[in-house]
Amino acid sequence: MIFNVTLGIFFFLSLLFDMICMGKLLGVKRQLQNMTDALNDMEAGNGNRRILAVDNELTADFSYKINEIVTRYEERISELRAADETNRQLMTSLSHDVRTPLTTLIGYLEAVHRGVATGKEREDYLKIVRRKAHDLKDYIDLLFDWFKLNSGEFSLSIERVELAELTRNILKDWIPIFEENHLNYEIEIPERALLAKVDLDGYARILNNxxxxVIAHSRATQIKIEMVQNEKEIEIHIADNGIGIEKADLPHIFKRLYKCDKGRSDKGSGLGLSIVGQMAEKMEGRINVRSEPNQYTVFTVCFPVKK
Structure with missing residues (x-):
């Protein structure tokens, strides 16, 4: 009798086990089918589709991992699309910003060459040609810097330098340009040594840009450049009393191709401040800006003190 009861319990447990296993297998089969459907949907272009899973399901970890991979893939696709759009905008800007001054240069040079412009007019034309040629060179230099910064081959030669003397040497070449543009200037740089680790060429490009x-866009009558050192950082302030920057534009001005003044689309490439921001970051520095429209703008570049 006891044997029969034991045998019955054994058969019952075996049947129950088989039912549980079958249920689990059916559950796994359903989960795998759901995963296949979701993956097919993703392959068809639905990047927002995700595989649904419950923590206690056998395939949960697998599902979560696939979702994580798909999310990273979609983020990468989004970055590539944004880069493609940026490159398209850059090529459009390049076409306009290079073709327009070249057309102007050719026009003025043709007038001089054919003798249409003579005397003082000829001299004025040649001055315009010279200025346009320098503008074009500046733009090409910016393009070169931007492409270098965004290539995998870009590298900096960081070294410990005396920043005060380096800054003085960079700014002395700007003094004749300030005077030529009737821009009152004030430069305050400490006489004592201020040490920081920077790339010499990169630092010069930040300051020059x-x-x-200021000269190209601010319409300022005064510029003040000041260097100070606090406990942790060396700060370089470039302030002007020009037209300023609207508050809505301030968070975006270091983005590539961003132009604050849409009404002056022929002025600037939208690359200069982007290059400044990237250069500072690559040298472990930072840059910020504050401005009040029609009153002032102050750019501040900071580098860690190296003792």
Whole structure:
């Protein structure tokens, strides 16, 4: 009798086990089918589709991992699309910003060459040609810097330098340009040594781009460049009393191809400040800006103190 009861319990448990296993197998089969459907949907282009799973399901970890991979893939696709759009905008800008001054140069040179412009007019034409040629060179230099920064081959030669003397040497070449543009200038740089680790050429480009930005876009009558050191950082302030920057534009001005003044689309490439921001970051520095429209703009570049 006991044997029969034991045998019955054994058969019952075996049947129950088989039912559980069958249920689990059916559950796994359903989960795998759901995963296949989701993956087919993703392959068809639905990047927002995800595989649904419950923590206690056998395939949960697998599902979560696939979702994680798909999310990273979609983020990468989004980055590539944004880069493609940026490159398209850049090529459009390049076409306009290079073709327009070249057409102007050719026009003025043709007038001089054919003798249409003579005397003082000829001299004025040649001055315009010279200025346009320098503008074009500046733009090509910016393009070169931007492509270098965004290539995998870009590298900096970081070294410990005396930043005060380096800054003085860079700014002395700007003094004749300030005077030529009737721009009152004030430069305050400490006499004592200020040490930081920077790339010499990269630092010069940051400073030159910021000063050029004041001359080209601010309509300022005064520029002040000041260098100070606090406990942790060396700060370089470039301030002007020009037209300023609207508050809505301030968060975006270091983005590539961003132009604050849409009404002056023929002015600037939208690359200069982007290059400044990237250069500072690559040298472990940072840059910020504050401005009040029609009153002032102050760019501040900071580098860690190296003792």
């Amino acid at each position: 910021l000063v050029q930005n």
